[in-house]
Amino acid sequence: MKNKFFGLILVLFLFFSLNVFAVTSVEQVNDFNIYRAFPGKAVFGEEIWMLLLIENNSSATQSIKLTELLIDCDFNKDSAVSIDFNHGTEWNYFWDLTVPANESVTLTYWFKPKSIGSFIVPSMKTEIDSKIIYLESQLIEIECNNDLKCDLSAGENYLNCLDCSTGLNDGICDFESDGKCDSDCETGIDADCIELNEPETIAPQNEEIIAVDSVPQNNELIIAIGLFAVLLILIIAVFAFKKLKEKFK
Ligand SMILES: [Ca+2]
Numbered sequence: 001m002k003n004k005f006f007g008l009i010l011v012l013f014l015f016f017s018l019n020v021f022a023v024t025s026v027e028q029v030n031d032f033n034i035y036r037a038f039p040g041k042a043v044f045g046e047e048i049w050m051l052l053l054i055e056n057n058s059s060a061t062q063s064i065k066l067t068e069l070l071i072d073c074d075f076n077k078d079s080a081v082s083i084d085f086n087h088g089t090e091w092n093y094f095w096d097l098t099v100p101a102n103e104s105v106t107l108t109y110w111f112k113p114k115s116i117g118s119f120i121v122p123s124m125k126t127e128i129d130s131k132i133i134y135l136e137s138q139l140i141e142i143e144c145n146n147d148l149k150c151d152l153s154a155g156e157n158y159l160n161c162l163d164c165s166t167g168l169n170d171g172i173c174d175f176e177s178d179g180k181c182d183s184d185c186e187t188g189i190d191a192d193c194i195e196l197n198e199p200e201t202i203a204p205q206n207e208e209i210i211a212v213d214s215v216p217q218n219n220e221l222i223i224a225i226g227l228f229a230v231l232l233i234l235i236i237a238v239f240a241f242k243k244l245k246e247k248f249k
């Protein structure tokens with residue numbers, strides 16, 4: 001439990017020290033002001049730390065329950081609670097707080113998004129005297145981790161990460177002339193894919209082979225006809241010679 005002045009100083013310190021993209025939101029729920037401070041950007045794989053400041057502006061001690069849903073991220077399971085439903089298990093961070101009059105409470109927690117891109121920090125559920133109010137959801141941009149490894153399962157691709165080369169099955173058609181057929185491209189977009197299909201379009205070469213094969217067949221026919229003609233001439237000559245020989249006997 002911290003006093004109000006210390007809590008505000010801590011929020012301002014976090015705002016200026018996290019990085020230039022730090023974001024702070026504040027919402028009023030009954031007599032409470034709820035501050036949320038977090039980085040607007042983070043690198044994939046690193047823990048994102050959130051800071052909450054719950055400020056009781058009334059002159060009486062008040063209680064409030066807070067629930068932060070944990071979706072599509074890794075988190076500290078020792079600090080989280082789970083609820084089993086028919087469709088699966090839901091995890092969240094839960095706090096049941098009692099805040100003295102004109103004082104504040106600060107909380108910190110972390111999570112790690114499972115992919116790069118825009119990560120939505122879900123609406124935080126607040127509960128005061130059985131009255132439920134949801135705070136606004138927040139966006140954090142998760143950027144590629146430049147570790148010289150293209151992590152496709154984390155959503156890194158040719159466009160968003162220098163680790164990723166062209167021609168990968170990364171959901172992006174880069175159609176670069178790199179000798180690799182990008183399977184993300186539609187037919188005819190990546191020239192490398194067209195070249196790979198060339199063996200199907202070389203019919204003219206086959207026709208030439210067929211033409212070359214047909215030449216010996218024609219020659220054999222001509223030779224056969226020639227031999228037949230020579231044989232016929234010999235038969236006629238023999239027959240004529242016999243006739244002449246009988247005539248001069
Ligand atoms: Ca990487």
Ligand SMILES: [Ca+2]
Nearest residue numbers: 168170172184
């Ligand atoms: Ca690709």
Ligand SMILES: [Ca+2]
Nearest residue numbers: 176178180192
């Ligand atoms: Ca290519």
